[in-house]
Amino acid sequence: MDDTILKIRGLKTQFFTSKGVVPAVDGVDVTVRAGEAVGLVGESGCGKSMTAMSVMQLLQHPGRVVEGEIWLKDRNLLKLSKREMCDVRGNEISMIFQEPMTSLNPVFTIGRQVMEAVRQHQDVSKEEAKEIAIDIFRRIGIPEPEKRFYSYPHQLSGGLRQRVMIGMAMVCNPSLMICDEPTTALDVTIEAQILYLIKEMQKEKGTAVVMITHNLGVVAESCDYVYVMYAGKIMEEASVYEIFEHPTHPYTFGLLNSIPKTTEVKDHLFTIRGLVPNLLSLPKGCRFCTRCDKAMQICTEYEPDLYDIGGGHKVRCFLANKEVMESGK
Amino acid sequence: MVKYIVNRILVTIPIIIAIILIVFLLLQVLPGNPIQVMMKEKVNQAVIDRVTEQMGLNDPLMVRFGRYLWGMLHGDLGHSYKLKRPVTQLIMTAFPNTVKLAITSALVAWIIGIPTGIISAIKKDTLLDRTLMGFSLVGISLPVFWAAMLLQYILGYKLKLLPISGYSTIRHMIMPAIVLGWASSGSIARLTRSSLLGVMKNDYIRTARAKGLVESAVVLRHGLKNSMIPVVTMMAMQFASLLSGAVITESVFGIGGIGQLMVSAISQRDMPLLQSSVVFSTMIIIIGNLVADILYSFLDPKIRTQ
Known part of the structure; x- marks a missing residue:
């Protein structure tokens, strides 16, 4: 095969x-x-x-x-x-980039940015998309995912931001x-x-x-x-x-x-x-x-x-x- | 957030007091005796002296300034020498007209300016972009009075579509709004274009595309909000300066607003009216800046969450 x-x-x-x-x-x-x-x-x-x-x-x-x-x-x-x-x-196909510091949009919460990827490709409601996003945050090792959902990129370290990018890339499998x-x-x-x-x-x-x-x-x-x-x-x-x-x-x-x-x-x-x-x-x-x-x-x-x-x-x-x-x- | 706003408000208080003082002092330095203006020529010097004494104009500077501030806190801005009415009342009669003019022309400016800027940025370096930017350059460069007269001639005199001057009905508001709005829309369009083009080079725009968003969502959702930060600041300041009186437009169209009030106060040496209308306009500008800063914090989470 x-x-x-x-x-x-x-x-x-x-x-x-x-x-x-x-x-x-x-x-x-x-x-x-x-x-x-x-x-x-x-x-x-x-x-x-x-x-x-x-x-x-x-x-x-x-x-x-x-x-x-x-x-x-x-x-x-x-x-x-x-x-x-x-x-x-x-x-x-998803992609993650070299610059985690600048690859996330500074004016939206990271939760919203991950949800956006979910809703772009899957036919789910806002609540379901939020569940999916929080779930992926948990799996990529973001502490307190429910709280972090409402964080802005500038509140996270470079490593955490790259984790968010990976989460965003993996969220649609x-x-x-x-x-x-x-x-x-x-x-x-x-x-x-x-x-x-x-x-x-x-x-x-x-x-x-x-x-x-x-x-x-x-x-x-x-x-x-x-x-x-x-x-x-x-x-x-x-x-x-x-x-x-x-x-x-x-x-x-x-x-x-x-x-x-x-x-x-x-x-x-x-x-x-x-x-x-x-x-x-x-x-x-x-x-x-x-x-x-x-x-x-x-x-x-x-x-x-x-x-x-x-x-x-x-x-x-x-x-x-x-x-x-x-x-x- | 609340702390940020309170902070910004507290900072403006000393600025306002300083501005009142400066305007007050500047007008004291100006030559010319207001009493003479008020009484016309050929009045007995004894009468002038008596009235000057009555009005407390011989008191020391600091006393008069104190009295002025005290009155201002109570909403009393003195009496106009020439129009023989309380200044507060005069300003409050003129201000609604200025507000109407400011709101209508700001709306015209935003409705034309922002979409023009976005389209120009998307169609960068095409004929459409050049044409739109050319129009905004014309808008910025044309003297307001000339554009006003041109419109009055074409729309008012030749086509008889709109009234030439006055400010009583909605139809009266259209031409002044177009004239002032066009002038402001030019700078908004150009700033929106350059700001959006700058934002579109950012890495997070590439991320948004990599997510699979269609181009319009990339531009309107991820590009626009970031690019509006400088534009909103400019919009708020433009609006404030419109509120503080569009002297030329008001004169050309015969609109009884703050601008016209100031012009007549200057030409007639009406000190209490001039002083208060200048202070009033300046305060509007300061409040406009304050509002711009607060709006800014709504757009930029870095300021909001500090």
């Missing part, structure tokens, strides 16, 4: 700016199965958030999906009308929840609690999760499968275990090495040299070659495909292509 929830194929999202067309997402394939947690990892500006915004169809002008398909179960989201997409958002850097703006001590809560909700409701992050620690803690993104393209994908045990792409390698280890004393922290390339003028060939320590002649001329190296592990690098390696560069 096919239990695929989300299937993105050849997604291209571009921004039409006055300086030129920016290919923020450049042909991305992502598959998410029911109940699975998938990580989307990369540096700032690599297109991971834009992939999520394309799925939600919340891209703002001048951004637009120009090519590709986004299948939610058996429906291509890109073919839906605006009205039908509103029924998908918050109901079948979506089949997919996209978390865009959900813990980046929070204290480290709160981070673990929030990740734990997301995991709890995921287990309880069987929701699939797409976790967008630049933090491999978060991936290790919460994901089953990982996509590593660089400059709008998937560079490597594998199960979490594979990525951490056998990172194959030099970029993934660099990312893993950039995590400071508490067991070593070093004067310098490892960094990937250079900067993320300007999407308006990408290098010819592999888009990572200008920063890659293992770059070969061919890397500057041709762009590698995503090579399957077995066990669901795919790498966009000529190092993984036996023919290229054997032909002697």
